[in-house]
Amino acid sequence: MEESRRKFFKGIAVAAGTTALASTARVSAATKRPMGDASHRWGMVVDLRKCIGCQACTVACHMENDVPIGKFRTIVSNYEIKIGNKTRSVVLPRLCNHCEDPPCIPVCPVKATYQRDDGMVVVDNSRCVGCAYCVQACPYDARFINPETNTADKCTFCVHRVEAGLLPACVETCVGGARMFGDLKDPQSQVSKLIAKFPTEGLRPEMKTRPQVYYIGLDDRFNSKVEGTPSLWKREEALGEEVES
Amino acid sequence: MNTNIVDLISVTREVSWLSWGVQYFFLIGLSYGAFFMTLPAFVFGRKNMEKTGRLALLIAITCGIAAPVALVSDLHQPGRFYNFYLHFTPTSWMSWGSFFLPAYVVLLLIYAWLIYRPDLELQASNRSGMLARVSALLALGGSESPKAIKVLGYMTMFSAILVATYTGSEMAVVRARPLLNGPMMPLLYLLTGVCGAAGLGLLLNRIIADASESVSDNLNRVLVVFLGLTILTVLFWMLTGLASQSASGMVLMRLATEYNPFLFTLLWLALCTLLPFLLIINKQYKTWWLSGFLSVAGAWLFRWSMFIDGQRIPKTGAGFNDYSIPLGTEGLLGIAGTLGLWLLLVIMITSFIPWQGSKQDTSV
Ligand code: SF4
Ligand code: SF4
Secondary structure, three states: OHHHHHHHHHHHHHHHHHHHHHOOOEEOOOOOOEEEOOOOOEEEEEEOOOOOOOOHHHHHHHHHHOOOOOOOOOEEEEEEEEEOOEEEEEEEEEOOOOOOOOOHHHHOOOOOEEEOOOOOEEEOOOOOOOOOHHHHHOOOOOOEEEOOOOEEEOOOOOHHHHHOOOOOHHHHHOOOOOEEEEEOOOOOOHHHHHHHHOOEEOOOHHHOOOOOEEEEOOOHHHOOOOOOEOOOOOHHHHHOHHHOO | OOOOEEEEEOOOOOOOOOHHHHHHHHHHHHHHHHHHHHHHHHOOOOHHHHHHHHHHHHHHHHHHHHHHHHHHHHOOOHHHOOHHHHOOOOOOHHHHHHHHHHHHHHHHHHHHHHHHHHHHHHHHHHOOHHHHHHHHHHHOOOOOOHHHHHHHHHHHHHHHHHHHHHHHHHHHOOOOOOOOOOOHHHHHHHHHHHHHHHHHHHHHHHHOOOOOHHHHHHHHHHHHHHHHHHHHHHHHHHHHHHHHOOHHHHHHHHHHHHHOHHHHHHHHHHHHHHHHHHHHHOOOHHHHHHHHHHHHHHHHHHHHHHHHHHHHOOOOOOOOOOOOOOOOOOOHHHHHHHHHHHHHHHHHHHHHOOOOOHHHOOOO
């Protein structure tokens, strides 16, 4: 884990340095929006063999991004499965996949949701009208309407951190070292090497979204809609009255 | 249900298209459904349909004015609606809708005004005081203009078709929601919209008009055809879905048998679609209030089912998310508010505009 962080920092320091010096990060002339640097394509690899389901990433994301209680930009799904007579626990961290072909973008009636040159899918929440069309269109339930801003909200890959040369908060905090982040365009990056070395899969391939969060060790029963026995508890009961207030 | 996998923690998202959205789809469906019923009288020259046409026109304009209010309220940032016009996005049906909808409402109002003009002029000369002055102003000379009505009728028809297409397609393209994804959405919204409009006509014909038998007959005929088509379409959707195991057909079957059979199968399909169909086909015209009310309720329930229940089906997890309708603006208040607005519009128009034509001038 330490090694992976060090490698990333080294890489990103070079990248950030280059960015600062050569100013390759583009700001769209028409919209004045930050477009990122097209020489990178940010992505994530989640090594499910290492995830311990501790939800440290879920908490770190809440702290970092001030996500309202009861809402999630990332969460680790947790399942109990029966194999023969044995019971096992399965964990699956979920977040926005920063899809290469994201169905949330074309539906947005005001172009508030857009994809930067570095692949990150973000929401311009000063323009978003809160129509929730993108919330419907995302096949991963990755989006929600933030009740404090009344606009669409979702994981940004911690764009503010990445631009400062830091890792996304969930990656930084990952206890098992299961979440790895980096530049998919750089063949030497840790994520590219992992993808080259291990078989990886994205979620819901039938949706043809080309997700850029790659999972190592994903069981076929979990890569699409998981048709199990629904949660035994109800959301409001579990989260308490804070959610209501 | 697979008992070998149990969801312990999973993503459950609340509904984000709210009851306002249901109200919008309901009111606009009633509006274009009713508008189509004005065409025989005012565009295709069927004089014997005039009374039905006038009643339908009242429904079309009152629902047509109330609908956009519900739509803007469904935005979580309603004050930013102008962004629709600053950032047109051709890939988004909703963006197209922001142009189709105002075009439809404006054309509809001009069409209605052309129809009401001679009657407003008559009202101006029959009445006195403020009402006469306003009527004279609104009548603008008050001449009959059958040609202009025809032209406007065709233009409004075109825009109504665009509105019907966009409202249905907006949902039909959402691949992430298999229930909504497919050609059945635009078709069923259209069919149930006409049913709701005809049902409302049956009620208003007795409550605010002169309970004309010919109007009831016309509306009953429309209802039989459109309720029948609705039933056939849903059966077709279910059967082809089962046969081809299509995602949309399978999820519809689950909605009807597992997720919410009470609302979809019992309330909507059996009580609000099949029952009025059977009543009318068996010539039970005395129960007009029941067939009328059930048909209106059916148009609403269908939208509720697709909109709200559709959002309760999780995209990645198992089961059917909980939903209880909130009392505030995100729920009951939204529904009550739009219905109140519609009622106010009906009262205002029936009080000040001779909507039934000169023969039924309110002053007589
Ligand atoms: S995961 Fe959902 S929100 Fe994220 S880019 Fe893909 S479609 Fe859009
Ligand atoms: S909620 Fe905002 S970002 Fe999403 S589609 Fe609507 S305007 Fe676009």
